[in-house]
Amino acid sequence: MLVNITRVFTCLIIFGWATPQLGYTQVRIVLKPSQWKVDAPSFYIQEVVDGRKDPQNIGYTKNGLDEKVAIKLSPDLSKAIQVFVNQSLVKNPEAAPITLQVLYLKLKEEQTSTSEVTARAEIKLAFYEKEATRLKRIYVIEHYEDEVFPTSGKSRILDAQEKRIRGLLEHCLTKFGEERETERLKTEYVDPKVLDKPSTIDQLEITKGKSLGHWHNLITFKRSMGHHTQGWQVSYIGFSNREEIIVPFIFSLGQSQTKEATIRGSEYRVVDAYTFSFGSQVYIQLLPNFYANVTLNIPIGIEMLRDRQEKRSQNFLIGIGSKQGLMYIPKSSLGLVLGGGVYQRLQTSRMFSTDWGFELSIGIKF
Structure with missing residues (x-):
């Protein structure tokens, strides 16, 4: 009798562990044209490098059946961000060319109570200047934003996340410009191959201990x-x-x-x-x-x-x-x-x- 009960409980636990997850579908986000105010910018983004650990997508949202849907930037991350920043940081002879590396970009959402869903966008960027055969890392920044939606407003989350990506980029580029103007940048020469290697970052330092939960x-x-x-x-x-x-x-x-x-x-x-x-x-x-x-x-x-x-x-x-x-x-x-x-x-x-x-x-x- 005891053996049979043990077998039943073992099977139930294995079933709980082995319950399959629903498969992913995909949706693409196109960053909307927009500009933010930049007074006489002293730099422009010459190149955007996708250095993420996982370049497959930038996160997920959930459809009406509560299935996870992977999100991608269209046409791809580097081109989408390059087009967006070029609208405000226009190339000119007096501006310094900067290489922007995206180390981490993630969109998340979780139901956090019976009546609320919390959406989060996270980003980490590195800024570089090239000097002949040398590469100088001059600034690294990470930032995140949360927004709470009623469960009845889930359909608005994807559009809000697109706006939040633009907000993250604007915040990081503005902070970089401010630090550059006040000459508070801490520079470091690095191996130029760093732009060809994927980062090892899978979580921001500033969000450790701040899990969305589920x-x-x-x-x-x-x-x-x-x-x-x-x-x-x-x-x-x-x-x-x-x-x-x-x-x-x-x-x-x-x-x-x-x-x-x-x-x-x-x-x-x-x-x-x-x-x-x-x-x-x-x-x-x-x-x-x-x-x-x-x-x-x-x-x-x-x-x-x-x-x-x-x-x-x-x-x-x-x-x-x-x-x-x-x-x-x-x-x-x-x-x-x-x-x-x-x-x-x-x-x-x-x-x-x-x-x-x-x-x-x-x-x-x-």
Whole structure:
């Protein structure tokens, strides 16, 4: 029996890990013509070099089916940025030619609450001057911008991201111009081959510890066995994994039956309870996909009683409960959730005021 249970749990965990991700489609962004004010620019961009670690796309958005859609700049990143900057930084004999290397450019979006989606654009650029056979790196800058949208406004995100790319470029080029004018640039001679090598950057320094996170929805079914009761509960759990310590919102519907041993000798023959509970949990990650959780909730409901003469009565229930346990949550966007733990509860039952026990749960993440 134990071997069979172990096999079942192993298969469920493997299924959760192995749930396939949806494939990517693509969409292309064309940077709209625009200019920003530049007073007598002392430089122009002679060349734009795509030095990103992953040149396949600049990030993703999500379509109406919540599928990831890869984003590319049209016709390609170097040409798109070159055309854009040339509108404001016009080549002239008195301006210095600058080589611009794009080390990192990424568009991201995640649902960060039940009603909000956060879109982010990130960039890192390096500026160079060429001196005969030598190459001088004169400035490096990284920048990011976030914008929050209601979930009903997802269709506006892609257009906003196009505008945000232009905003990132304008910000970085303006800052470079200011630093150049005040002669605060810190120059460094580098190997000219650096322009031919992809960067190793896969995250900005300024966004470390500022993850967008992702909103997760869990539906779980729990079976509980307590000192006085046994029953079931269906719960919805919603949370963002933006922080290491997660505090999700939870609400549940459940039914429990008082055990025969508890009602033996009393005036009642059957005692059932129907409750709605709400509260919050704290999840602390122990290992990848495995979390310790502590729950505090408030159950409200009705206790249905039937005495030995078949007379029915009702009792209003309210209380406070806590739970401690472990939960397996897969990384995949769709997968099985498994959990177990112990619980304690105080409530206004006619049969008992305290109960405790253990529970097992299974559910789905979506």
